[in-house]
Structures are given as C-alpha cells and as structure tokens.
Amino acid sequence: MKFLFSATGIRTLEAFCFSKCLFAFDYDGTLAKIVKAPNDALMTKTTENLLEELNSKAPVAIISGRSLNDLKKLFKHSIKTMIGNHGIEGLPNNRFSGDAALDAVLKWKKKLAKLLPDNPGIQIEDKVFSLAVHYRCSREKKSAKSRILDCAGNLEPPPRVILGKCVINLIPAGAPHKGVALMELMLDRGLTCAVYVGDDDTDEDVFGLSELRIMTVRVGMKAASRARFYLKRQTDINRLIKLIIKIRNDIL
Amino acid sequence: MMERAEYLFKTSLNIQQLNRRLEKAVGLSLVQWHVLRRVLELPGSAAGVLAKEIGVHPGTLTPLLKRLQGKGYLFLEPDALDARKKTILISREGKTKLLTAEKKFFVIIDECNETKHLFL
Numbered sequence A: 001m002k003f004l005f006s007a008t009g010i011r012t013l014e015a016f017c018f019s020k021c022l023f024a025f026d027y028d029g030t031l032a033k034i035v036k037a038p039n040d041a042l043m044t045k046t047t048e049n050l051l052e053e054l055n056s057k058a059p060v061a062i063i064s065g066r067s068l069n070d071l072k073k074l075f076k077h078s079i080k081t082m083i084g085n086h087g088i089e090g091l092p093n094n095r096f097s098g099d100a101a102l103d104a105v106l107k108w109k110k111k112l113a114k115l116l117p118d119n120p121g122i123q124i125e126d127k128v129f130s131l132a133v134h135y136r137c138s139r140e141k142k143s144a145k146s147r148i149l150d151c152a153g154n155l156e157p158p159p160r161v162i163l164g165k166c167v168i169n170l171i172p173a174g175a176p177h178k179g180v181a182l183m184e185l186m187l188d189r190g191l192t193c194a195v196y197v198g199d200d201d202t203d204e205d206v207f208g209l210s211e212l213r214i215m216t217v218r219v220g221m222k223a224a225s226r227a228r229f230y231l232k233r234q235t236d237i238n239r240l241i242k243l244i245i246k247i248r249n250d251i252l
Numbered sequence B: 001m002m003e004r005a006e007y008l009f010k011t012s013l014n015i016q017q018l019n020r021r022l023e024k025a026v027g028l029s030l031v032q033w034h035v036l037r038r039v040l041e042l043p044g045s046a047a048g049v050l051a052k053e054i055g056v057h058p059g060t061l062t063p064l065l066k067r068l069q070g071k072g073y074l075f076l077e078p079d080a081l082d083a084r085k086k087t088i089l090i091s092r093e094g095k096t097k098l099l100t101a102e103k104k105f106f107v108i109i110d111e112c113n114e115t116k117h118l119f120l
Helices: A007-017 A045-055 A068-074 A099-115 A141-152 A178-188 A201-207 A234-251 B002-026 B030-041 B047-054 B058-070 B092-111 B113-119
Strands: A021-025 A060-063 A123-126 A131-134 A159-164 A167-172 A193-198 A214-219 A229-231 B074-078 B086-090
Touching (some): A007 A193, A007 A214, A007 A234, A007 B074, A045 A234, A060 A178, A099 A123, A099 A131, A099 A167, A141 A167, A159 A201, A178 A193, A193 A234, A201 A214, A214 A234, B002 B030, B030 B047, B030 B058, B030 B086, B030 B092, B047 B058, B047 B086, B058 B074, B086 B092
Parallel strands (some): A021 A060, A021 A193, A193 A214, A214 A229
Antiparallel strands (some): A123 A131, A131 A167, A159 A167, B074 B086
16 A cells, blocks of 8 residues: 555546546545544534535545435535445445345344343444444443354344444345445446545455556555555545645646 | 559558647657547556557557656556556646647647548
8 A cells, every 4th residue: 555645646646636537435434533423423624615625626426334314414415426335325227226135134133132132332223224233332342343243143144244443334245335336436427537535344345446447545554455545544534635626626 | 442552551641741740749649649648538547458448459559658658748657456567647747748739739630631531
C-alpha cells in the first residue's frame, strides 16, 4: 500500500480525476468516525459540506453496510446514489431480489435470540437483508467476538461472515457485495473509472477487485489489505475530498 | 484492382502528410494523440488492456508509450499490489498538452482537403 498523499498517490489521484470518474465512499469509519452507538456516528459539518460540494461537480456514491433507510436519513438532500447493506440494497435496475435474504435473516435472528439471550454488550442490529452483531459495548470484547462467531457457525443457511470494527456482519451467501455494487454503478452511469474509500474488512470486496481502473483507498494502513493506497486516519478524509475538488476545479 | 491499389497508396501518402502537419503544429502525431486520449479516458489501465482498446498489439504500443513517457505526458506506475504489473496514467502535463493540441488538431484535420473524401 502506498500513502495517498505521497507524490505517487497525488498524481494517480489526478489522473483519475481527469476522467469520467465515480467517487464512492463507505460511511462508518470513512466519512464518519466509528463511535459506540451507531446512531451517534455523524459526519462533521465540514465533511458534509465538502461532500455536497464534490457532489455538485462529480458523480458521488455512498456504499455502506448500513441499511438504505438509514442512509436516506443521513443524506436527506444531497447524495442520491446510495447502496446499502454491503451491496444488497439500491443496486441499479433492482438487480437483486431479496426474498431469500429476508428468509435467511429471519431464521438467523430467531436462532441468535436463543443462542445469545440477554447478553450485555452484545447488540443485534436487524438490517432486513443482513444482521450486524455489535460487541463494542462489551467489557470482554475478545470472548464476545468468539461467542458470536461460534453462534454464527451454527446458523442455517450458513451466512457469509464479514468482520468489522467490533461488529460481525452476517450476510446471505451469494448476495451481491460492495465490489459488485460499485461495478454495477459504474456500468449503469457509463463511468470508466472510480475512486473508492473504505476502512475495514467489508471494503475488501472492493479492494480485492482485480480492476486497475478502480483506485482503492483504505482509511488506516493495514499490511494485509488489498487496497492500493491508504490514508493515515479518518480525519484525513476532508483533506482528500478538498484535493479532489481542487483538481476538478482546475480542469473546469 | 489496380485503381484500388493506387487509391490506397495515395490515401496513405495523404495521411502521412497530414501526420507531419499535425506533429509540426501541435507536437503530437495522430497515433500519439489517440493513445494519449485513451489513457486520459481509461486511467490505471495495464498495457494489455490499453492495446486491446486501441486495437494494436502490445508490442506495438510499448515504444509509443515510452516516447510519450519520455515527453512527460504519461507515467507508468507499478501496481501497489503486484509490481510486475504497470498501470498507465496521464500526467498533468499530458492532459494539458492533449486538450491544447486537440483545439488545433481538429481544425487542421477539417482543413485538410487531401483526406476529406475519406469521410464522405
């Protein structure tokens, strides 16, 4: 991984900005800091304004693990292109019919309620097409994580398990992921390349696309990540968006 | 058949002349313009993909890319995940050159009587 604000990173970003490029962002941990209660995870006013400004100059999308309903509340008037539930909700042309996913999630929820009854610090979030099992508030995070993973192993149909920051995501196997969603968006809008920024394992589905025309950026350096560039911290997102706006302004 | 061969020969000469005029006026040949334009539109492509887009063999593309790289119009960056792969990106200078050149380019092509018949 290379540092995005290195000479190489900046001229690579420039080259992408010169073209018909989609700028796509994850939400939690990328546009907004990770916090204990998901409802408290809000973008700063600066980030919000910068994103709106970018959205007026270039195609912007949010691709998040949050539900589409949640995203619509967060981006009431600005960003129109949003994909929720790790790529399941909001795909162009309604490509994915979620009936099988709904069934699976209902079954998992019932089973987990039996396997994880009244566990302080463990919170199951029903996102309709997936479940997110949070353990950020648990005093013993390691054992909470281990317990949840054990339970996940007993679920039928077997879910796809994606680890996030103090959260375990249970996603129906075979459902579209963030990488598929990004490619679909690019195709749908006739865009030839994209810059994608994310911060955790759920974004590896984008980082792992063997597609050089997607400039992948991870928030936080992690040697095992397949992202090509990284930002040092979440607060660098404002610097990145400002730079993209500046480059785009220079072109126009 | 003889007439066709003669026609093709004359057309080839006309395109060569046009090419010389373009290179003199804007510093880019038709081929260089086309390659640079594709690189601008498809940032981060590997050479094989770009060659396919342009419709040439990768071996033909390599010297073209080297020449444009030598002029500072594009750069080849090793892929951060696999240093064997090189991604091709237009530089700021390359983009400026391309857009400036295109303004004169299209005027010259339009004025060029020798090739007008090709588009009828």
